[in-house]
Amino acid sequence: MRIILLGPPGCGKGTQGDLIEKKYGFPKISTGDLLREAVQKGTPLGKKAEAFMNQGKLVSDGIVIAVIRERITDGDCREGYVLDGFPRNIPQAQALEEMDSKSPEIVIDIQLDEQGLVDRLAARRICSRCGAIYNLLVKEPEKPGICDECGGQLIQREDDKPAVIKERLRVYHEKTEKLIDYYQNKKVYNRIDGSGEIERVLQRVSAVLESELTKFREDEARR
Ligand code: AMP
16 A cells, blocks of 8 residues: 655645554655655765755655665565655656556645645754654644654754745645646545644544545455
C-alpha cells in the first residue's frame, strides 16, 4: 500500500504522516527530512541539495528519485509506506510507478487556503535533533524552544522564512499542483480539508484511509 500525501507546503503533510505511521504502522518517508539529514551530515548528496532547498527550489529529480528508490526497499516498507513530499512533479510520479508498480495507491490531498499556509509555515519549528514538528499556533512544545520528545533545540527551518515561503508556494503551483489532475485521472485521488485542529484533520485522513483500505481488502479477498 502506497499512501501519497499531496498538498502545498504548510498543509500538514508531515504531521499527518507521523500520525498515520503511529496509528496504522506504515512508515512515513519524507524526502524533505531525508535531504535535511543529508545536509546536516554534510554528505555529497546533502551538498548538492542544500542551495536548492534554501532557495525553496526543487532538488533535481535524479537525486530524490534515487533517495526514494533506496528507502522503499527497506524491510519496514514491505506492507506499505506513507510518502510526504514525494512525488512533487509528474516525472517523479512516473518514476515512482515504475519502481514500485505492484503497490495499490491512495492519494490524500490536504488543502488549506494560502493565508493559512503562510501562517502555519511561519509558525513552524522543528527539533534540530530528531526532526519532530511543532507549531507556535497549534502545537506548542511544553517548554518553549525544547523538543518534548528528545529535549533537542527547536529551530526555524531556513526555508520557512518569508521570502522562501513565497517561492515554495510558487513552485507548488507551477509543478506539484499538476499532480491533482494526474491522480484524478488514475482514480486514486482524495481531497480533504486541512483546516482546524490536528486531531480533526487526522479524523478526515483516517476516514479516507479506512474506506480505501477496506475496498482494497475486499478486492483482494475476491481474487
Ligand atoms: P519539505 O520538507 O517537503 O517541505 O521539503 C523541503 C525542501 O526539500 C523542498 O523545498 C525541496 O527543496 C526539497 N525537496 C523535498 N522533496 C522534494 C522532491 N520530491 N523533489 C524535489 N525537491 C524536494
